[in-house]
Amino acid sequence: AQKVTQAQTEISVVEKEDVTLDCVYETRDTTYYLFWYKQPPSGELVFLIRRNSFDEQNEISGRYSWNFQKSTSSFNFTITASQVVDSAVYFCALSEDSDYKLSFGAGTTVTVRA
Amino acid sequence: EAGVAQSPRYKIIEKRQSVAFWCNPISGHATLYWYQQILGQGPKLLIQFQNNGVVDDSQLPKDRFSAERLKGVDSTLKIQPAKLEDSAVYLCASSLDYATEPNTEAFFGQGTRLTVV
Numbered sequence: 040a041q042k043v044t045q046a047q048t049e050i051s052v053v054e055k056e057d058v059t060l061d062c063v064y065e066t067r068d069t070t071y072y073l074f075w076y077k078q079p080p081s082g083e084l085v086f087l088i089r090r091n092s093f094d095e096q097n098e099i100s101g102r103y104s105w106n107f108q109k110s111t112s113s114f115n116f117t118i119t120a121s122q123v124v125d126s127a128v129y130f131c132a133l134s135e136d137s138d139y140k141l142s143f144g145a146g147t148t149v150t151v152r153a
Numbered sequence: 154e155a156g157v158a159q160s161p162r163y164k165i166i167e168k169r170q171s172v173a174f175w176c177n178p179i180s181g182h183a184t185l186y187w188y189q190q191i192l193g194q195g196p197k198l199l200i201q202f203q204n205n206g207v208v209d210d211s212q213l214p215k216d217r218f219s220a221e222r223l224k225g226v227d228s229t230l231k232i233q234p235a236k237l238e239d240s241a242v243y244l245c246a247s248s249l250d251y252a253t254e255p256n257t258e259a260f261f262g263q264g265t266r267l268t269v270v
Contacts, residue, residue: 043195072256074258076261081263082242082244082263082264082266083156083157083244083261083262083263083264084196084244084246084261085261086258086259086260089256089257089258091256130195130196132195134256136256138209139256140198140201140209141186141196141198141259143195143196143197144195145193145194145195146193146194146195
């Protein structure tokens with residue numbers, strides 16, 4: 040069963056627009072961790088954020104913000120005032136305390152046009 | 154701090170040939186991972202090492218794939234013989250000690266893009 044669902048395959052925006060990436064997860068563990076990674080064209084996955092299941096506070100880091108809602112099993116990611124350099128594939132991932140393995144979603148390709 | 158190094162970046166082989174990939178993790182990282190990323194999909198864990206021991210290889214096709222981390226630092230992943238469906242990017246990642254920090258973030262290399270023709 041898919042543990043992490045990223046329903047949006049591709050999103051295309053014009054520079055300075057906001058873009059929100061959806062992530063829905065599934066787990067029976069009470070303790071788990073959620074991650075977002077960015078994969079630019081160069082190929083490496085760049086770590087953006089880790090959130091544990093007990094911390095539902097939203098987080099903002101520069102133009103990035105994350106909205107964690109346990110009630111809907113979602114961990115959405117918003118890029119504010121997007122820039123061309125934000126163009127990449129973004130992956131949401133889940134790590135459960137029962138096995139510690141990172142399960143990735145299929146990714147959302149974001150294209151920011153100048 | 155140097156990141157995770159992988160080589161080669163690209164490899165094209167014919168089916169039934171063999172291929173090997175190399176990974177050098179971040180210094181001091183006890184845990185090393187190999188992931189397979191098929192085009193359009195998220196990475197899938199193949200094998201996880203803790204120092205030179207295997208923690209998880211449940212998704213490694215052991216009839217054709219093998220991996221080792223003999224001295225607890227560098228690692229190699231081998232495919233023999235390769236099939237067309239092995240075409241993918243093979244990503245190596247490392248993290249701090251999995252045993253003491255089990256859900257810490259992993260740092261990834263740029264990957265090796267394998268094309269099997």
